[in-house]
Amino acid sequence: MTHATTTPSGQPLGISHKPSPCRQLFAEFKADDKPAFIGYLPYGFPNPEVSLTAFKTLVDNGVDIVEIGLPYSDPVMDGPVIQAASQIALNNGEKIAGVFKAVETVANAGGVPLIMSYWNLIYHYGVERFAADFANAGGAGLITPDLIPDEAGEWIEASDRHGLDRIFLVSPDSSDERLKIVAKNARGFVYAASRMGVTGEQATLSSSPEQLVARTRAAGAENVCVGIGVSTPEQGRTVGQYADGVIVGSALVHTMLDEHGHALADPGAGLTLLAERATALAEGIHNARK
Secondary structure, eight states, X not given: OOOOOBOTTSOBOOOOOOOOHHHHHHHHHHHTTOOEEEEEEETTSSOHHHHHHHHXXXXXXXXXXXXXXXXXXXXXXXXXXXXXXXXXHHHTTOOGGGHHHHHHHHHHHTOEEXXXXXXXXXXXXXXXXXXXXXHHTTOOEEEOTTOOGGGOHHHHHHHXXXXXXXXXXXXXXXXXXXXXXXXXXXXXXXXXXXXXXXXXXXXXXXXXXXXXXXXXXXXXXXXXXXXXXXXXXXXXXXXXXXXXXXXXXXXXXXXXXXXXXXXXXXXXXXXXXXXXXXXXXXXXHHTTTX
């Protein structure tokens, strides 16, 4: 007698019982009453080889969770700094298959590797194929800025099969009902965008992120991390007083670009600046509640 190994839709059966890597990390950090530092860089910038060194540099200098960005030709949520870096990666022939080397690099360095990607890239790669390859490389979860839970059925199934975290976004304009839907379907943490609009460094932050974190927790989210606009140790310290994690992207990417938005001619100098910026931010974020 044979047993079915797929659903009627052709999807493999089975659900992974592997614990959430992000949830485990946040539990440890909560025990120490400190927030996590989440750092973003696009894969393939300034080239694939140097980007792998850059991801390891982040972990070695205080980043706990690494967002590995998948460069995309139409990055509707990204500001000019990340757009410039992503375009450099695309010009260098960056391919989605190569990003799993970055995942392995972060995992081997002791960090928690996430991928941040627009859904179109995952869809065309193949949702099940992506989930399997990502999990096999040691990946922890996926951040999907343009995918809402209501339309994420295939990803929810695939991530459950492979034990991957699902990080959905909320914003200050999200209704209480929307926050409940996100909190119910998220795994690992909820990404709270500090403001509406694209990513980028900000001189000041408003009070809306703190209010959004409180509302998202009230909606049922266990862990809420704040990103978009955090660029200095002082801002990281402020956000870290109320958020479970502080997300920094543009400020880290910026260290490896010149004033014209081109990659620094000396990658080694860029990596040194990246290490210095990460160390300073880690100091501010990890000591936010002391």
